[in-house]
Amino acid sequence: MTATPVWEDETVVAEYFLQSYLPMADAAAALAGEQSTATFVAVPGETQALRDRHAARVVGVEAVEPQEDAVLRGSLRPEQAALSAARVRVAFPLRNFGPSVPNLMAAVLGNLFELRELASVKLLDLDLPAAFAERYPGPQFGVPGTRRLTDVRERPLFGTIVKPSIGMPAERLAALVRELVHAGIDVIKDDELQGDPPHLPFDERVRVVMREIHAGAQATGRMTMYAFNITGEIDEMRRRHEHVVAHGGTCVMVCMGIVGLPALAELRRESAVPIHAHRAMLGALIRSVGIGIEFRAYQKLARLCGADHVHTSGLGNKFYEPDSDVVRSVRAVLTPSDGISPALPVLSSGQTPRAMPATHARLGTDDLMILAGGGILAHPHGAAAGLRAMHEAWAAAQTGESLGERAGRSADLAAALTAFGGDA
């Protein structure tokens, strides 16, 4: 007999955006039933006592404006029925699954997406009892550990992404890293498309890069952090992490949406360096209004599983996401919640000096990693000038100076503003 756990009576509260052509109470009940004790017919053994202990319960329904364009195929639609929409909060007894991220996911993110009673279903947020943070260690380095390793204070960490993403020969990569390190860059990361290709295998990439980083550190006194993309099979990730650490590397990157949160948690158990969590593929879950998962819910699970750096996209990004979403994502990553420490938000995608004033004004924090790939590497005077332009733009934002004004004193910034015109 197992002792009753202290969390026996706790609940997880999941908040959803739901739409339905059925009465919302029925639609919400279908979700709560499917995800706990019920099935499509009454079965022997689904007693009142069992339901009392194990049924998920709808604990809040707040009507919101219906969105016809977010209706999913296959939704039940009784004749003449109107679409209704609500934010619905469902409480799941923790005793059904315990403080396990995968088993939690089966409950709050499982079959419910397939319910025909629901015309839209998106997980918006999760309130987790303390048992999760007690079981999962959370970020090992987070903001303070990453600042310590890079020796950056009172400003964001600035970095770049190796571009072209793929196909770069070893000599060119070495030269690029050398240039960036000597220019004083804080962070360089692999593109998420860079894995273990024959033209530059992972192990060789690590050797080539770390040679330059160690040599640069001798000159500059600072170790540039390089986020090596170790995304791969579980055993490969383990081996690649060891290889990075053996060569003195200080960061590994994984595409969390591809490898899965259990793989992230497994890596966290062994990792000696910060885990940089890229969000490739998560767009499939977060972009639709009608189905999927809001990023603020997902990032909480990612932090729980040990992500130190979490990609949030950036203000003025090249992708679909409006700045308001990015601001919300960044704040979520930086907010301690449910006993889980913050991670360092990584602002990436189409970042150039032009994005800095809004980034500073809307986020109001220095606890950011800002990655500009093309925004640094495509600077007309070279990558070092590209980095200086980013610093200039941030410094201007900190002092309330306009970019135009600052560009009068900074040729690098002026060139960047010309090169990266447009709406960024």
Add this chain to the structure above:
Amino acid sequence: MTATPVWEDETVVAEYFLQSYLPMADAAAALAGEQSTATFVAVPGETQALRDRHAARVVGVEAVEPQEDAVLRGSLRPEQAALSAARVRVAFPLRNFGPSVPNLMAAVLGNLFELRELASVKLLDLDLPAAFAERYPGPQFGVPGTRRLTDVRERPLFGTIVKPSIGMPAERLAALVRELVHAGIDVIKDDELQGDPPHLPFDERVRVVMREIHAGAQATGRMTMYAFNITGEIDEMRRRHEHVVAHGGTCVMVCMGIVGLPALAELRRESAVPIHAHRAMLGALIRSVGIGIEFRAYQKLARLCGADHVHTSGLGNKFYEPDSDVVRSVRAVLTPSDGISPALPVLSSGQTPRAMPATHARLGTDDLMILAGGGILAHPHGAAAGLRAMHEAWAAAQTGESLGERAGRSADLAAALTAFGGDA
């Protein structure tokens, strides 16, 4: 220097449903660029030689009817621009990522979902070069191995899902398994919500269930297959698999969409029994017309990573999916492709005897696992009668007899048809 791999010049062809308010050629080029050599500005080093070797290429565009209701938020929409839709085939050089499922996913399923140039983006199918099937072992048991273990020939495997999903005490579970085993059931599976809860911890569940199964096998001469849901953290899955095998169990189940394909591949490396792959959470990727992944593409990767049984939903299911989708999914799972062996399709969700004639007629094969949870357990004469009713319904379908006619000779079937009325 690594030797040039034999697959150096191969490509992966990914087929997408795309919509855009830009000219389709531009939209498709944005996808191909983002997912290979390009970024939002030209960068030094993106030479013609590099593009020639590494750029993804649009190799087919077939216009289809636009679907306004599948448009995603944040899509670029020049004034007056009309929506166009196409099936677009993109060829990705294998040399960019090699035969690695996670690195392939970063290319064909990565940032592209976030592209504002695309108003819809769904992966429909994948053509994989032989290098994948050469590296990944695929299903270890598949259809023949599962038939061998269960001793079932010339008919589908019939099974049930333990319901209520959660909260059932050990004694009741033991009694239920005993009844089902003696009734001659082929397969029993945990509900996907069943993990390692305090009221019946995983290890105890295995002991309780396997005691009944071994005792039943003494009486019936056949081992019922029980798919234990081992979904959890990586180390837990490994340990739970060992525990199942140590107790003589013959199947483990994982929620593949939750644990991730690398975790599935890792399990496959060590597994001594068939892996039953549940699709909880995959609805978030497959239901929307405008974003995500078609199941036929996903199941190919799942088979590659070692899934022996793949959930496809069932005809007349309780969820959103039309039978036509289910038929396509089942056929995909059963079709050898790209050197990957078939898996056994698992038809589940709202299955009752009523679904058997259409299942037989439309699928035309016995190579199925048909799981009825409520459809067996809620039979008014008990689970054994529920199982007999399923067999009767299949036998009727095989001989072209109607269910009504057969029910005249089978009280169990007659009772099932009455109990499970409706449109199933």
